[in-house]
Amino acid sequence: MPDVQTLVNEFLFKLKKRKIEGSHATARQTTILLRSVISQQRIPYTHQAAALIDAVKAVGEQLVAANPVELAVGNIVRRVLHIIREEDLSPTTVAIAGLNVSAVSDDEGDTDHDDHPVLSAAAVAAASRNTLRPPSLQTLLEDLPDSAAVPHTSSSGGDSEGKSKSADKSSRSRRLKHDVIEAVNELIEDIDTCHEQIAEQAVEHIHQNEVILTLGSSRTVLEFLCAAKEKKRSFRVFVAEGAPRYQGHLLAKELVARGLQTTLIADSAVFAMISRVNMVIVGAHAVMANGGVIAPVGLNMVALAAQRHAVPFVVLAGSHKLCPLYPHNPEVLLNELRSPSELLDFGEFSDCMDFGSGTGSPLLHVVNPTFDYVPPKLVSLFITDTGGHNPSYVYRLIADYYSTDDLVLQRKPAPVN
């Protein structure tokens, strides 16, 4: 196995050179990298979790700094941190749960275990939630049994912990790491399967003879549409080509190959066609905590047109695209300008680009942004792998995946860079 640092550096280089395209690929590779970071990390006997968190954070900061616009990197780093925090707590809880379960199994026939196991299980769950998650309605409701049960379990837990500690010390460090890696593997699997999970919901949203418009290309959208097609829905898709990358051509090709009725249109014709469209389904680059979407360039225009014609604007996003940050001036701060050569050939206007003429500033500027910001009021629905959500609910969705301690991750890289 190669040294972690070389792996990290390699990945950093790729990020900086924008060699990895798409938040899905980035998320996946980030997770794999972090997994190897964790597995290579030497863990001290005390504060194991803290050590792991520090290691992951250190790498994460570098990764985020390498491409601050690729929000998926930060999302994944935060999620891995969240996993570590969760696993750090779980040894104790698992132990308790194990005890309780064994207790239950032991005195199976016994009649005086009235409330004990039930209470403790609920309490464990509540306790873990309490430490990791911000207060929510659910935890508020669970607080009631919690207050009664926690002292009891904690004492018993403490006892069992104390007993097992000496015997288990070495195995425990391995177990934390092992559990974390296990959980990270699950995360990778989640990322891999998010398309299918989103696509499963397709039939609930697409009806017969629907006309769907999309812009550019997104694997999630492709699979979503194909899943509906496989369920014998027949519908029509308008694909805007998505200049200047023309990913729409790619999507059109895929859709045609799968037998969907596809019409390729120019981006400028979106407004003309949207009046005959029933639904706009697009992918996203990232979903911000306020429900706004960082999306491929051009989607704000599409969203405005959809709003004008009261066409639902549906955004498909895997959970790795949920970003716990609130955007500020995202059009500029979370954007990236690509090469002007995608719009104009360098040779074509070379005579216009000389800085020497006149005031010394060039007469011609070419702007080629990568992303658009679609404000939450233009989005009708988010479909994630956990189901459909309103833009206003995204902040809550995010709380399930990230712990509040990690939100500031993004602010730290500045000095590092």
Next chain:
Amino acid sequence: MPPGRVPHGAIRPRVRQVGFVPRNAQPEPRARARPYPAEAGSPPLADSPASNSLSPVMIPPPRHLSDNLSTFRTPAVPVPEATRRHAGHSPVVGSYDPAESLLGTSSPAPSPPSSDRLIGDGEFSDESWLRRSNSAKLASSFPGGGFDKAVSTADLASNVSAKNTTEKGEGTALEVKNEAIPSSKPLKVKTTKSERRALQESQRAAKAAAKAEGNKSIAAASGRVTSVKAAKQPSQKKDVASAAPSVAASEKKGSDRAPEKDRKKDAPPPRMQFDDKSRVEKAKRRAVVNQTEARNRVELFRHLPQYEQGTQGPDLESKIFQLKPMHPAVYKVGLQFLAGDISGGNARCIAMLQAFQKAIKDYITPPEKNLNRDLTAKISSYVSFFTECRPLSISMGNAIRFIKNRIAKLPLSLSESEAKALLCSDIDRFINEKIIVADQVIVRHATTKIRDGDVLLTYGASCIVEMILLYAHEIGKQFRVVVIDSRPRLEGQSLLRRLIAKGLSCTYTHINAVSYIMHEVTGVFLGASSVFSNGTVYSRVGNASVAMVANAFRVPVIICCEAYKFHERVQLDSICFNELGDPDAILKVPGRMDVNYLDNLQNKENLQLLNLMYDATPSEYVSMIVTDYGMIPPTSVPVIVREYRREQLLM
């Protein structure tokens, strides 16, 4: 000398009547009319377009320039112009021309100016601001031009009849009849969009020509006056008998026709719908250009023609010697349309008009045929040829309507060469007045809306917007330009090149980035192919998106469009009426070798390629429309259409 002016106005028709029939043949009427400018036309040249251009909203159209240019009309120009200008500047003097001339004809004795004013202010005061320029232009071409408007108002119908009975306004009466046909027509006529329609148009125009010769009842096209007919017929008969005996033959038939019926007949046939198979077959048999239908057409657009591009060029070129009826100039322009060498509403319109001009110059009336009818039919065949090459633009439709009207209204007494010269000069005048001078006026108006430090956004390549930007730069305004472009035509690049060559600072981007760049923009200038009377702006595809985003960012959207492109049609979406471009242009991305995903999929039946040419911008996105009549809100478009449409045909 205000008291003197009215008599002149009154007499004018009589003068005209003498000089009218052989209008361009006889120099005497012109000589006789010439004194008028000296007498009455004291203020006519007082306001030049430059002085007008700065007034904020309604600017009296500075068409005097063009008026003066038209030599044929000079006899009539100065008098009405003077009065009208006066009317515009001081409502007290405000003698409204139609009323004035009506009064004049009904009572040849100089009527006191007070009564004149009464009518002018009482009946027309609310519209006078609009009509001012209108009638000025009318008068510039026709002495009785104002009647057209007068006829349409029921109150004045009696005046018409009164006038007719006096037998003094025979010339004008005739005139009214001639003009009444177009005046009722434009309300319904749709742009020519197919051969079939063109054919019908030719028939109609021929009919109109026939009517123009002697049809009386149409003078009362407003149809509210029944007495007029009775009053007119005898008078007319007398006139006709004395002046133009040939007219008398057709006259009776025309007068029998009820005006209502006539109007219904005048209703244009609906546009050719290309999903109607039998009709398409019929049209194909007549077609000169053998277009092959494109494969995989988009279901929604079956009603529009879509052909394979680039296949018929050589075929047509070889046909040039077989096509006897097609004039070479027309043929050449048609091929240029086909190849896309000429594009843009104005350029196409001018090219077409000039081709017509050449064709008319070379035209010889076949023996035993009537110039009016035959030439109209000829023009119609040319038009259908152009339509086959590329669907006509709205502007071209309007120009064709103008020409046909001019042909229909040619006085029978004109010799062939005179008629041809008259038509050619009419076409010249149309180009000059409606396009060239109109553009200059629009440029003046629009530049008043550009301030230092502005960032102006434009989309595609509109020649009028380009002129505005260059002029503003020339007069020293400091601003930056954002050029938005989109596939497949990438017209913005040529605009960008020309702007940069002139030293303007430009930012170039594609349409998807419009919401990124809109933050810094302070104004959006867009051109238009046409403006419909519900305020919808019909323009190059993408303009609607740009206007929408600008609207969302609270940036004013200014549409620049010559008034001759206005049309009385209404449209809500971009689908019912549009033009389809070459679908393969969507498929291929020139200069991008990496985008070749669809290279072998053209023939897949479930892949359709849609290359829309135009879209419709809803009027709520439009802050202002700059026309040659001034700067108006989109809600005022129907007013312009109503008030100026007829006059446009009358010119």
